[in-house]
Amino acid sequence: MALLRITSPHTQRAGRRTSWVMLMVILATIPGIAVQSWLFGWGTLINLAIAAITALLSEAAVLTMRRRSVAFYLKDYSALLTAVLLGIALPPSVPWWVTVTAVAFAVIFAKQLYGGLGNNPFNPAMVGYAIVLVSFPVPMTQWVGASDMVSSGSMLSLSQSLQAIFHHLPSIDSYTMATPLDGFKHKDSLSSTAAFNSIASLKGANLNSWLFINGAYLLGGLILLALRIITWHTPVAVLSSLSVISGVFYLIDPNHAATPWFHLTTGAAMFGAFFIATDPVTSCTSNRGKLVYGTGIGILIYVIRTWGGYPDGIAFGVLLMNFAAPLIDYYTQPRTYGHKKAKKGLTIKEDN
Amino acid sequence: MSADEQILTSDATPNNKASANYTEIIYNGLWKNNPALVQLLGLCPMLAVTSTVVNALGLGLATTAVLMGSNMAVSLIRNYVADAVRLPAFVMIIASFTTCIQMIMQAYTYELYQILGIFIPLIVTNCVILGRADSFASRNPVLPSILDGMMMGLGFTSILIVLGGMRELIGQGTLFSDMQLLFGSSAAHWKIVVFHDYPNVLFALLPPGAFIGLGILIAMKNYLDESQKKRLAEQKPTQGSATSKRVRVTGQAAS
Numbered sequence: 001m002a003l004l005r006i007t008s009p010h011t012q013r014a015g016r017r018t019s020w021v022m023l024m025v026i027l028a029t030i031p032g033i034a035v036q037s038w039l040f041g042w043g044t045l046i047n048l049a050i051a052a053i054t055a056l057l058s059e060a061a062v063l064t065m066r067r068r069s070v071a072f073y074l075k076d077y078s079a080l081l082t083a084v085l086l087g088i089a090l091p092p093s094v095p096w097w098v099t100v101t102a103v104a105f106a107v108i109f110a111k112q113l114y115g116g117l118g119n120n121p122f123n124p125a126m127v128g129y130a131i132v133l134v135s136f137p138v139p140m141t142q143w144v145g146a147s148d149m150v151s152s153g154s155m156l157s158l159s160q161s162l163q164a165i166f167h168h169l170p171s172i173d174s175y176t177m178a179t180p181l182d183g184f185k186h187k188d189s190l191s192s193t194a195a196f197n198s199i200a201s202l203k204g205a206n207l208n209s210w211l212f213i214n215g216a217y218l219l220g221g222l223i224l225l226a227l228r229i230i231t232w233h234t235p236v237a238v239l240s241s242l243s244v245i246s247g248v249f250y251l252i253d254p255n256h257a258a259t260p261w262f263h264l265t266t267g268a269a270m271f272g273a274f275f276i277a278t279d280p281v282t283s284c285t286s287n288r289g290k291l292v293y294g295t296g297i298g299i300l301i302y303v304i305r306t307w308g309g310y311p312d313g314i315a316f317g318v319l320l321m322n323f324a325a326p327l328i329d330y331y332t333q334p335r336t337y338g339h340k341k342a343k344k345g346l347t348i349k350e351d352n
Numbered sequence: 353m354s355a356d357e358q359i360l361t362s363d364a365t366p367n368n369k370a371s372a373n374y375t376e377i378i379y380n381g382l383w384k385n386n387p388a389l390v391q392l393l394g395l396c397p398m399l400a401v402t403s404t405v406v407n408a409l410g411l412g413l414a415t416t417a418v419l420m421g422s423n424m425a426v427s428l429i430r431n432y433v434a435d436a437v438r439l440p441a442f443v444m445i446i447a448s449f450t451t452c453i454q455m456i457m458q459a460y461t462y463e464l465y466q467i468l469g470i471f472i473p474l475i476v477t478n479c480v481i482l483g484r485a486d487s488f489a490s491r492n493p494v495l496p497s498i499l500d501g502m503m504m505g506l507g508f509t510s511i512l513i514v515l516g517g518m519r520e521l522i523g524q525g526t527l528f529s530d531m532q533l534l535f536g537s538s539a540a541h542w543k544i545v546v547f548h549d550y551p552n553v554l555f556a557l558l559p560p561g562a563f564i565g566l567g568i569l570i571a572m573k574n575y576l577d578e579s580q581k582k583r584l585a586e587q588k589p590t591q592g593s594a595t596s597k598r599v600r601v602t603g604q605a606a607s
Contacts, residue, residue: 097551101553109564131555134554134555134558134560135552135553135554135555135556136551136553136554137554
């Protein structure tokens, strides 16, 4: 009798390699990328191209320095996935050097210096995003507006996008506007209803464009769920805790807090919940741990959006919970069949 | 009498092999036991004020001066202070030197004094100074102690300057800006604009950038040490085989 001897983890089915998983995640972002390009022009696609080239070059450079097989590690598409996530997250009109800095930092510092794929404690894409957000606040907070609402009344053409990214577009201000989150953050003393009536970035067309984008990423996330690449725990925990905490504050003070619907359909809520928070390396591994981890991210997103210094809080929320992931995993170890309940810590005498 | 004898004897022992000892002190301070790269002492001022070369140089020189003075004073009193109260005595000495330096900086480099702010009084708490006072100056005669203080201070200052230069270059695209704060108005044109039209990289100017910069410097030092060790290890066997072939030599073979 031929017994198959396979080492754990026993999750690899035929074809379920790292490269397949990474490739599927990349493909699942296509609906979102398509909607983003339809609404905001060519910028996202150009960013993606720059990011992909930078990621592959910097990964190859570090692998050569570390004397690892370049082709083997490039073929697992993990660097490409980091590049895709960053290309989506960065504003469509951001200068090329911002993209290059973010991606190079993500691949070299956040991933390879820790030992490459599987050893990085922080989500590389979000580290790169946080670095450029802290370093270059001006280009990072300029987001292209919905085309029929910006003062120029049109979308950036391909040549204008190229000019904005690679050189300098003097008329860029007439194509950009505040994102809904940014607009809501700076409504100051206006009540919510007054803000939604008077502030341009909070009007229907702009809200709708962000609704479409979030819907597209929700679709991509559902594809990942259907392919069983991610489990439902993290995204459901992120989205439900975000809606619960925003719902509570909305009930307490409807005049100044935004509705849960607003929080779920603006910014990077869906993208963050399905594509960023579910990173298998940096998130929790146990299912209960994923619930705690996702809940923490959802609460942090609301806290940063409402009281923090930045309009959106996905990046910092995910990075902060990445810190906590090993601790959460420690306390949420599932019980192995036939064994006693897992240790819960603080049993100093028996701790060995 | 007995105290004098002790000083004489303790002076006498290092004098026998003084030159070797002094080179060792210099090598220890500047490289092998560098306070910033190896002992990782004084991180707080190091990470907080090294955003430009001039800040780094100002704080480095102030620390060096305090370190030399405190090492000298601690070495002078080392035989007259009981062991139990030595730390309070050291701290008093360090605090007085720090106050002197603070007043000197307030008098002559007022703007730099304002920029460095709380980090000048905080030199008192810099572990490099108390560490050297306790581990070196309280056990060694005056001259080696002063030299040790100077070399440790210079080692600290040089890393501060390199880190400040890195952060200034990446953060602002310039080098040696605002040197007039330390060297008078003739140094105003020392500023080198390396990159024109440079967008300020705030990250490098903030403390997280200093952490990463220091990490890179430590990695570079470890890499240099490793490669030197490897080179020495490679040299040894080749020399050994070369000498073993030449069996008949007169006197010692040059190896």
